Amino acid sequence: MVAAVTAWAQPSNDSLNLQRVGHYPVSQWGPLAASPFCSDIWGYYDSASLREFAIIGNRNGTLVADVTNPSQIVNELWVPGTPSVWRDMKTWSHYAYVVHDVPTGTNQTDGLLIIDLDSMVSKKVRLPVPLSSGGVDTLRRAHNLWIDEEGKLYAFGSNAGGGGAVIVDVATDPWNPVVLGNYSTYYLHDGFARHDTLYGAALWEDIQVVGVALPSQPVTFASFDSPDHFAHNCWLSDDGNTLYTTDEVANGFVAAYNVNDLSNVDELFRHKVQPGTGLIPHNAHVDGNHLVTSYYTFGCHVLDVEFPELPVLVAYYDTSPQFSGTGYNGAWGAYPYLPSGNILVSDIETGLWVLNPEYPSVSRAEIQLLIRFGGVGGTAMFDTSSAMMYGVEYVYWHNQGDTLWPDASGKITIAQTGALQDSLVWPSTVSPPYIFTESRSYALGSGSFVRDTLYADVYFSVPEAEAFWTVAQSARGWELTSAQSESAQWTLTALDGRTVAQGRAEGGRLTLDYPASSGIYVLETVTGQGQRSSQKLLRP
Numbered sequence: 001m002v003a004a005v006t007a008w009a010q011p012s013n014d015s016l017n018l019q020r021v022g023h024y025p026v027s028q029w030g031p032l033a034a035s036p037f038c039s040d041i042w043g044y045y046d047s048a049s050l051r052e053f054a055i056i057g058n059r060n061g062t063l064v065a066d067v068t069n070p071s072q073i074v075n076e077l078w079v080p081g082t083p084s085v086w087r088d089m090k091t092w093s094h095y096a097y098v099v100h101d102v103p104t105g106t107n108q109t110d111g112l113l114i115i116d117l118d119s120m121v122s123k124k125v126r127l128p129v130p131l132s133s134g135g136v137d138t139l140r141r142a143h144n145l146w147i148d149e150e151g152k153l154y155a156f157g158s159n160a161g162g163g164g165a166v167i168v169d170v171a172t173d174p175w176n177p178v179v180l181g182n183y184s185t186y187y188l189h190d191g192f193a194r195h196d197t198l199y200g201a202a203l204w205e206d207i208q209v210v211g212v213a214l215p216s217q218p219v220t221f222a223s224f225d226s227p228d229h230f231a232h233n234c235w236l237s238d239d240g241n242t243l244y245t246t247d248e249v250a251n252g253f254v255a256a257y258n259v260n261d262l263s264n265v266d267e268l269f270r271h272k273v274q275p276g277t278g279l280i281p282h283n284a285h286v287d288g289n290h291l292v293t294s295y296y297t298f299g300c301h302v303l304d305v306e307f308p309e310l311p312v313l314v315a316y317y318d319t320s321p322q323f324s325g326t327g328y329n330g331a332w333g334a335y336p337y338l339p340s341g342n343i344l345v346s347d348i349e350t351g352l353w354v355l356n357p358e359y360p361s362v363s364r365a366e367i368q369l370l371i372r373f374g375g376v377g378g379t380a381m382f383d384t385s386s387a388m389m390y391g392v393e394y395v396y397w398h399n400q401g402d403t404l405w406p407d408a409s410g411k412i413t414i415a416q417t418g419a420l421q422d423s424l425v426w427p428s429t430v431s432p433p434y435i436f437t438e439s440r441s442y443a444l445g446s447g448s449f450v451r452d453t454l455y456a457d458v459y460f461s462v463p464e465a466e467a468f469w470t471v472a473q474s475a476r477g478w479e480l481t482s483a484q485s486e487s488a489q490w491t492l493t494a495l496d497g498r499t500v501a502q503g504r505a506e507g508g509r510l511t512l513d514y515p516a517s518s519g520i521y522v523l524e525t526v527t528g529q530g531q532r533s534s535q536k537l538l539r540p
Contacts, residue, residue, distance in 0.1 A: 017315035018300060021342065022070025022354030026058070029351070032078040035059035039087045040144075040283070040333040041346035043067075044096065044117055053117065054335070054344045055096050056352050057087025062098050062113065063352075064120070070342060070354035077120045082108045088144045092151055094118045095174040099142040099155060109140035112155070112168075114175060127168065129160040129179050139166055139179070144190040144233075152215065153177065154198065156188045163187040165200065167215040181215030190233045190283075192243075197221070199243055199259075201231040207245060209262055222262040227253040227270045233283045235291075242268065242308045244291055250278040250326040254293055256308045268309045273298060278326030287336040289446075290314070290359065292343060294331040297323040300345050300355060304362045304417075307449045312362045312415045317355050319347040363444035365414040367424065368453045369395070369406050375457050382410025391430030392437060392456045398423040419445035426454050434459040434522075436493075468525045468533035469510065478537055480510040484527065491524045492537075514539050 026036050039057035044064075046053070051068045053076065064077040079098075081087070086101035098113035111126035127139040143157030151171025157163050162184035170177045186208055188200040196213040206226050211219040232248035236259075243259045246252065256268040273279050273295060284293040289306040302315035320330030328348070335344040345353040371390060372380040387393045387410075395412065396403045399422045406412045414420075421444070426437040436457040442450055468488070469480040482488075485508040492500045492512065500515050505525075515521065518539050525533045 014299075014318035014321050015316065016313075017358050017360060018302070018317035018343070018355045019358065020317065020353065021356045022067060022073055022352075023350070024065060024073040024352040024354075026351040029063060029078075030075060032063070032075075033060055033080065034063065034078070035083075036349060037085065038332060038346045038348055038351055039085065040089065041335050041344050041352070042089045042091060042096070042333075043335040043338050043344050044091050044094075045339055046094070046117070052338045052340060052342070054352055054354075055089050055091070055098075055115075056344075056346050057089060057098070057100075059083055059085060059104065062087060062089065062115070064096070064115065064117070065352065067338075067342070067344065067352075067354055073352065073354075077115065077122070079113060079115065079122050081113065082106060082110045084141075086143055088142075090145045090147045090153070091117070092147045092153070092170045093174055095170070097145060097147070097153060097170065097177075099145055099158075101141055101143045101157065103141070109159075111138075111140055112142075112177070114177075116175070123175075125177070127166075127177065127179050129166050129182055131161055131182065132184070137161060142166070146191055146193055148193040149195075152180065152193065152212070154191055154193055156191050156200070165191060165198065165210075165218075167212060167218075181212070181218060183210055183212070183218040185210075185218075185220060189231070192234050192236050194236055194240065199234050199236060201226075201234045201245065203230055203232065206231050207234060207243070207257075209259075222265070224257065224265045227255050227267075232281075235284055235286045237286050237305075237308070238288065242305070244284050244286060244305075246281040246284050246293065248280055248282060250280055251275060252279075252281050254281050254284055254291070254303075256291075256305065256311070258308075269311055271303065271311060273301060277324070280326060280328070282331070283333050285334065285336055290336070290357075292334050292336040294334040294345065296332075297325060297327050297330045299331045299347075300334045300343060300353075302357065302359070304359070304446075306362065306446060307364055310364050310366075310413070310415050310449065312364070312417060314359050314362065314417055315357055317345075317353075319345055319350060319353050360417040361419040361445040363414060363416050363418060363420040364448070365412075365442060365444055365450040365452070367395070367412040367414070367450075369410040369412065369426065370453060370455050372455045372457050374459065378457075380455065382406070384408060389430075390435055390456065390458060391428045392426060392435070393429070395424050395426045395454070398425050398439070414444065419443075424454070426456060428456065467535045468527075468531075469523070469535065471535075471537065473540070477511060477513040480505075480512065480523075482508040482510075484508055486528055488525050488527045490526075493522045493524065494519070512537075 037059040061080040066074040083104040084100035089098040096115040137160040142155035153168040155166040161182040164183040191200040198210040200208040209222040228247035253270040299318040303311040323329040370380040491502040
């Protein structure tokens with residue numbers, strides 16, 4: 001089930017709500033033999049020294065840089081490595097773990113690189129991997145890494161055991177990790193694990209959901225398709241209800257799925273940037289209410305996913321304006337988890353970027369318009385022809401003046417940046433026998449998703465209770481008297497629902513001047529005891 005397909009075009013400028021606070025191109029890294037080709041990125045925070053670090057992959061090695069002051073980035077460590085286009089890294093405690101994939105121009109491999117981020121000492125290890133067949137393989141390379149909350153490292157797309165996921169214990173002895181098991185049913189390009197459940201991005205085999213409570217015996221729970229059937233990366237929301245995926249293909253989608261029930265996974269949305277331009281999404285990460293995605297040739301892109309069924313574009317920054325469309329250039333990865341709030345971005349050609357977000361409030365609402373015949377309890381529906389017939393085709397914001405048109409089912413969807421406080425007016429532009437439309441005030445912003453229904457009540461005769469007033473007419477207006485002398489609130493309304501006049505009557509008498517236009521009007525009266533009366537008045 002697809003709940004929403006979204007696409008927003010990038011405006012002519014190259015940034016929105018993301019400000020560059022630091023840029024560290026490879027040419028400034030110093031005499032490190034670094035290549036002008038970078039890969040993935042991760043971050044690390046030293047709570048003892050209160051310093052922030054970037055860990056960025058390069059064709060020729062791995063750089064650890066101090067980004068505490070983004071305007072003065074400092075090298076902390078360079079670890080040369082076997083030349084490779086692909087490097088990925090994650091952290092556990094004060095250790096970083098780095099892998100590379102197929103080496104470039106050599107048969108040499110590094111295995112698993114471990115960096116002690118306290119001492120800045122590193123080593124490379126090749127871990128033995130027991131196989132289900134009874135043999136033993138060696139972990140020499142891998143495409144991606146993930147480390148879960150229990151300290152289990154998952155090496156995806158490796159040379160060992162079919163390229164699924166080699167599961168490694170880095171919690172017990174981070175400097176001397178030990179292999180716990182191996183998932184080998186499908187090749188996994190990347191993945192995310194939490195609470196003994198692994199979500200594997202299996203490219204052509206889409207998303208594989210695997211139970212890893214017993215790492216030596218992984219069990220597949222479920223699988224489901226990604227929109228373009230090339231699941232490159234996936235990430236779970238903080239509450240565990242939503243899985244986000246990227247398809248690394250031209251014009252590929254970022255998508256979201258409700259995974260509460262793995263036997264019935266629902267697609268919540270699929271989103272692409274600038275449809276038809278060939279842009280390729282790469283890696284998506286969840287940061288609270290925001291989905292931070294790196295796009296080749298586009299840069300860093302952020303959706304507000306506080307309510308994942310209705311995402312809203314809130315920020316982007318193009319780190320490679322010299323590139324556009326399809327192509328494997330520009331932003332590779334983005335890391336949004338530093339305490340400062342800064343986002344680290346690795347750009348293939350231009351190195352390390354540090355961006356500071358200023359996320360806006362987001363207004364969301366779904367307003368259902370219904371035409372109801374005969375008032376409360378009557379048949380309620382919406383279709384375009386009926387809306388035209390009764391002149392109730394659109395609504396508008398009273399203060400802003402913006403006109404909103406419903407879809408074919410009568411639904412109006414509001415998804416925009418900025419808080420919004422205004423009255424939504426539903427007018428009738430014709431004079432049918434009798435129509436009352438509703439207007440309502442809304443206060444929209446982050447933290448709320450308003451879902452409401454407005455009715456246009458159509459009557460083929462005015463619903464009248466026992467008349468409250470005895471009516472006499474003069475040349476100037478109506479002279480009204482009542483047997484009840486108590487105070488009463490009255491409202492005079494035109495047939496299009498417009499209020500003409502209102503006030504309070506005392507002593508059972510009321511004089512009303514004629515409105516400017518002739519026709520039928522409705523006088524509604526409410527007594528102090530709540531008695532209501534509605535009666536027609538003719539303006540000759």
